[in-house]
Amino acid sequence: MTNIAVLIVGGGPTGLVLALSLVRRGIPVRIISEAEGPGEHSRAMVVQARTLEFYDQFGFADEVVRQGIPAGMAHLREGGNNGRGREVVAVSFHDLGEGLSPFPFPLAYPQDDHERFLIAKLRELGCHIDWRCRLIGFSSEVNQIRASVLRNQHQEEIETIEYLCGCDGAHSCVRETLNVGFPGGTYDQLFYVADVQISTGFNRDLYLNLGVNNLTLMFPTLEWNAALDWTCPTRTFSGREFAFRGHPQSGRTSAQYKSDGDPLVFNISRAPSSC
Numbered sequence: 001m002t003n004i005a006v007l008i009v010g011g012g013p014t015g016l017v018l019a020l021s022l023v024r025r026g027i028p029v030r031i032i033s034e035a036e037g038p039g040e041h042s043r044a045m046v047v048q049a050r051t052l053e054f055y056d057q058f059g060f061a062d063e064v065v066r067q068g069i070p071a072g073m074a075h076l077r078e079g080g081n082n083g084r085g086r087e088v089v090a091v092s093f094h095d096l097g098e099g100l101s102p103f104p105f106p107l108a109y110p111q112d113d114h115e116r117f118l119i120a121k122l123r124e125l126g127c128h129i130d131w132r133c134r135l136i137g138f139s140s141e142v143n144q145i146r147a148s149v150l151r152n153q154h155q156e157e158i159e160t161i162e163y164l165c166g167c168d169g170a171h172s173c174v175r176e177t178l179n180v181g182f183p184g185g186t187y188d189q190l191f192y193v194a195d196v197q198i199s200t201g202f203n204r205d206l207y208l209n210l211g212v213n214n215l216t217l218m219f220p221t222l223e224w225n226a227a228l229d230w231t232c233p234t235r236t237f238s239g240r241e242f243a244f245r246g247h248p249q250s251g252r253t254s255a256q257y258k259s260d261g262d263p264l265v266f267n268i269s270r271a272p273s274s275c
């Protein structure tokens, strides 16, 4: 048990930003996550102006902008099988919100880089995340909450706090315990996210490719050449275009994808079909 006022459950972007906001105001927090450590896949790829305006209040918006890639043009393409696609329209995103925001562009900044950045900022303020700590239940008492936290899957700890903040994602223990609900639906299609290096290189533009059976979004990143979000009918995966291989050590799957004659090898993770 520690002497803290607030227990933040979840070390994703929501929990990290909340922790930063409170710690900067001198409020002692404990932030826990059941994960082993920070996320390792790009996932959410674009940061919008409002987030950057918020980071401006924290004093690090410019630093974030330097770490990402402000979007240039957005290209809408159709077709795309065997390199026969064509561009339908191109729109400049560079100054999309000119006059409305000091950050008038979408910023390509992968979620894993983003999370590591926020964690480093928290560390500078002396706040560390307790990884491998899972909230397993809580009860409200007069003016306080008793929360049960399981460390390393076996060691139970009881926290007595004033506030419990549920930042624990789509399958939130906090939300479920409070019976708050989480309205929404799930798409039928499968969506995949891949961090890829393209042999021909990549620029700072965004691409949206609409095929008969698939949809592909390409975003530039600094570490990789590009991150792809795409959805395809399942039958495509048993065809020649894709070959999947599991890597038990890293837990990742690699896939080979043939496009315009160039085979690409990349890491791939399955996205929630509701995102």
Ligand SMILES: Cc1cc2nc3c(=O)[nH]c(=O)nc-3n(C[C@H](O)[C@H](O)[C@H](O)COP(=O)(O)OP(=O)(O)OC[C@H]3O[C@@H](n4cnc5c(N)ncnc54)[C@H](O)[C@@H]3O)c2cc1C
Pocket (backbone or CB within 6 Å): 009, 010, 011, 012, 013, 014, 015, 032, 033, 034, 035, 041, 042, 043, 044, 045, 046, 111, 133, 134, 135, 136, 167, 168, 169, 170, 171, 172, 173, 193, 229, 269, 270, 271, 272, 275
């Ligand atoms: C593969 C993939 C691709 C995605 N692509 C996009 C995209 O392109 N665009 C987009 O906008 N969004 C995308 N998303 C969604 C985006 O990642 C989420 O919206 C975002 O992560 C939500 O942030 P969060 O902090 O609220 O929750 P999360 O990032 O889900 O973080 C929840 C945290 O809570 C922890 N946790 C959960 N339960 C407990 C518990 N009981 N005890 C302790 N800790 C707990 C988890 O370990 C995690 O640290 C994608 C997600 C995935 C998985």
